Amino acid sequence: MALADARALAPGLEVHEADPVGDAKALDGLAAWCARYTPWAAVEAGTRAGSWAGSGGLWLDVSGCAHLFGGERALLADMVRRLRGLGFAARGALADTPGAAWAWARFGEAGDPVLPPDGAKAALAGLPVAALRLPPEEVDTLDRLGLRRVGALYGLPSAPLTARLGGAVRRRLDQALGTLAEPISPRRPAAPFTARLAFPEPVGLPTDIEAALQRLLAMLCGRLEAAHLGARRIEFAIHRSDGSHDGIRAGASRPSRDPRHLIRLLAPSLEHLDPAGPDGHSGVEVAVLAFPGVAAFEAGQRAMSQVSAGVCTGVDAGERALTPHAARGDPELAALADRLAGRLGAGNVRALRLRDSHWPERAALRHAVLDGPPPAGAAPRDRPPRPLRLLARPEPVAVTGMKERPDGFRWRRFAHAVARAEGPERIAPEWWRELGQPASPARDYYRVEDRAGRRFWLFREVRPAEGAQAGNWYLHGQFG
Secondary structure, three states, X not given: OOHHHHHHHOOOOOOOOOOHHHHHHHHHHHHHHHHHOOOOEEEOOOOOOOOHHHHOOEEEOOOOOHHHHOOHHHHHHHHHHHHHHOOOOOOOOEOOOHHHHHHHHHHOXXXXXXXXXXXXXXXXXXXXXXXXXXXXXXXXXXXXXXXXXXXXXXXXXXXXXXXXXXXXXXXXHHHHHOOOOOOOOOOXXXXXXXXXXXXXXEEOOHHHHHHHHHHHHHHHHHHHXXXXXXXXXXXXXXXXXXXXEEEEEEEEEEEEXXXXXXXXXXXXXXXXXXXXXXXXXXXXXXXXXXXXXXXXOOOOOOOOOOOOOOEOOOOOOXXXXXXXXXXXXXXXXXXXXXXXXXXXXXXXXXXXXXXXXOOHHHOEEEEEHHHOOOOOOOOOOOOOOOOOEEEEEEEEOEEEOOOOOOOEEEEOOEEEEEEEEEEEEEEOOOHHHOOOOOOOOEEEXXXXXXXXXXXXEEEEEEOHHHOOOOOOEEEEEEOO
């Protein structure tokens, strides 16, 4: 009714502004909280204002999860008790179909929230037609026709009912009775490999959390081995007795099913999980481990020789780059890359992918190691050596005494006298990448060594129209 009419009937009525956005966020948070019971939870999609669906609800598929809590009734009773303890008015029901569970949670007998198998038809017969999740106008139409209970619709032919009221009534009835499938999309896709551990009493020691993680890893890694798979992404969550939850995640550059390696990836973040919660008095009741990303596990034989990981400079500040074999070759280097990514950030550790290009800036592409092995590439054949350290951008230098080779140059305020030099090596621009743009000049590269033994990679810009002696000089890299 209108607010003025409601206040006329109840002068002391307490009124609050509606907050649909806040309600949606609260329901989404409760769906995440329900991960303590099942990974398959979804927020109910509301219908028009005034319908029963507007009250808000959650779908939970607890198939295969109820035994962890002592059965279906015990799981449902525990969930409703905890929701009420968090300050929510809640009713729950459990049935064979989503439609029957929805109807029984809102209109069924409160003393018996679990419908027996194949008992939905008999249980729903005495409920009002609003229990079928129908819009208010269709409920009013059925009321005028004298069809006020769900059971009154059982014997009606489908064709006349559909012609008079449309297909919604028959569809909702068939969904509730299980003759028409009703898929429910979870809040987030359920991880293919998930394990949970419920504690008899809340635990509050970090060592208990680590022990639970080790136990869950042993369980899931055994399942991965049986399926010939490895984990690429790992998520670990704890659910506290006060209803709060927290989680950490990590990634692996190559599929892994070694519990020792996976726990090392989570260890830096595990230290920040507080079992006591925000109030400092709660404890962890449920721990959940999931592998949302898995891939085929490729076993490899360890090489007899040790391969060291080269670190490429000339990258942005705070970023590390490893040589290509770190992401797709030696397992120990892949494990090192995973640990670095866990400490420095997933996007800050990158591998180098070779590309078929003579142009130095395009010869390699940085690739996040946790995104998987980089696509195969190869450097062009029959090219002179390249410097180990390539500058992010060529830096201008002043060259002196140029005849066949430079006699010296000044870079970053320091003068270098050239003892010997090799070159030039002409590298022409890749014109097919610059269609519609001004053509870049060609480059004549020189490998030079100063009198102190330091070796540099210099080039001179060459524009054919300006002659061989024209163009600026730049330093592009340094040899080891």
